[in-house]
Amino acid sequence: MTPLAIIEAGAPQDCRPHPRFLLTRPAWQALTAALAVEEATDLLSLWAEPGMVHAAFWTAGRLVLASCPAAEGRYPALSPARPGAVRFERMIRDLWGLTATDGIDARPWLDHGRWPAAPPLAARPAPVPYPPPQPEFLAVEGEGVHQIPVGPVHAGIIEPGHFRFHVQGETVARLEVRLGYLHKGTLSLMLGKPARVAARFAGRLSGDATVAHGWAFAMAVEAALGFTPPPRALALRAVMAELERVHNHLNDWGFVCNDAAFAYPHARCGVLREGVLRAAREAFGHRLMMDRVAPGGVTDDLTPAGIAAIRAALGKVAEDVPALRAIYEGHASLQDRVVGTGIVAPSLVARFAAGGPVGRASGRRFDARATPSYAPYAAPRVPVLAAGDVDARVRIRIAELEESLRLIEALLADLPAGEILAPLPQRGGEGVGVTESFRGECLHWVALDDGGLVRAVFPRDPSWLQWPLLEAAIEGNIVADFPLCNKSFNCSYSGVDL
């Protein structure tokens, strides 16, 4: 039986618009065995609630959820069949205390031994012993291998994380990333809150993707309640989401050049990006458009002055991008740094089901705006490359940013009239929301109780499936190219630290 057939043989649960099936433990075990021999089913997410684990799969152009009861705190691991499951399983043990039987890595992930009681989301957290344990890193053997520990506090203005390099001479033999420093207990804060209050946390999962995460959460809540937001609200969400993509892609493009010590594109992208942020403030009242997407619609309407500000800022971007692209492509010293650096093999991207520019630069054609698709998007152009190096990831970003300019103009030219925010019905339900952020797909699952309060939730940032590939990208490269590789991925730390 295929993994999909095994899942669909389970007991259907009322989850919208993507179905969820409750599997028995033997069925889940059969699923792990089927996944081991079949490669076409992507594991997109794995999470838990007390006594139960849930997984989201992408198979045959469909999103399907499966659940397995975790009797006595254990469930059969997916990590032997899907390497992307490893960090989810470690996270599930740290937060809910559920152990993946036969999982391939049992080390803690988010839990650094510093919370007052653990596991924090379990029914009965227990006090934690002191002192906190030292982290263990995978060993590397060989002549002359030594370690370079970096972080959690880095030299630049970036998020904290620890990078453990094993190097031989200048060459990186292995990089292992240790995250969790930004764990804020976001899930615990969302539980028991009304959807509109919980949305503030979704909007702060990863500040740079606040619109995409806010939208994915709102979409999940609205699906759970069987509620369709007003058409104008959907169009405004898309305008904000594309503005977010433009400013982040400009930022990443500039920073990659800067990390190759080529300052001009960085300076120029900085100017253009600042223009976009100021237009966002003019149009929506906040530079990053935080808290503007709310379950039920959007909070700020777009005025003619706002539209003019957006058009002016994007006009400058459209005017400058061809010249910047010529500079990026025309300087041998810059191309020498980015071409052939940090290659991720398409086979690896496929195994981890990594989305966003990381996936599309290595041949994985997945963009949530195209499939499963959501309103108001209609077949956006999805650029795909096969090279999988820093250059390919930059080129994907440039192409996407140009496509976003086109999309925003099309949206602004045809804005539906009408209300922007409608009251939500007061009832329970379970829903899934998927949006495409500049980084990849944001996948939110939420269950609301009968009073409309969040009973269980899991917002999955795209970085979960990209971080492990960064470790693969740097292997065999020199240490000095790490900043380039890292910036070309630009994974979120906060988004996965929860």
Added chain:
Amino acid sequence: MSGSPLQKLLWPRLARGLFSRPLTDPAPSPPPEIAAALAERLEQASQRRLGRSLAIRQVDAGSCNGCELEINALNNVIYDLERFGLRFVASPRHADVLLVTGPVTRNMRAALLRTRACTPEPCWVVAAGDCAVDGGVFKGSYAIEGGVGDALPIDLMIPGCPPTPTQLLEGLLALLEAQQPARAKK
């Protein structure tokens, strides 16, 4: 058509450079009450040592990275932080200011305290963003200390979620103002 290709390239660019306005914004003025309050707390000795420039080490102690985006924006040519003598440095050992964001997660507390221990005296600690001020939306979580002030003595708070580059700049300029020798003040 006259003129070599070089001239054709050069003259329009030169003319643009001479007659166009700079991209950089005019400087904001820091709120005087903040500058005055800071000046009171600053000793004569540290004024001599710090002079009219500040080296800033940024520490993310749990932010959602929204604050980092806006702090990074200070370096773009529109805000051009370095014209004020303010610059970001790569090590706390080179820093006069720790610019801390986030509600200080329990997992970052030790790293933050060690960063502070590495920073030479005199040192200012600035809490930037609502989370750094008092935990912000994450107040009450098991995983946070509740604000930078709960881990370290702080000198200045810059609220906002996230604070805009202009608000950050006002706060940092207030630190500079506070260091002016007393006679330079009215």
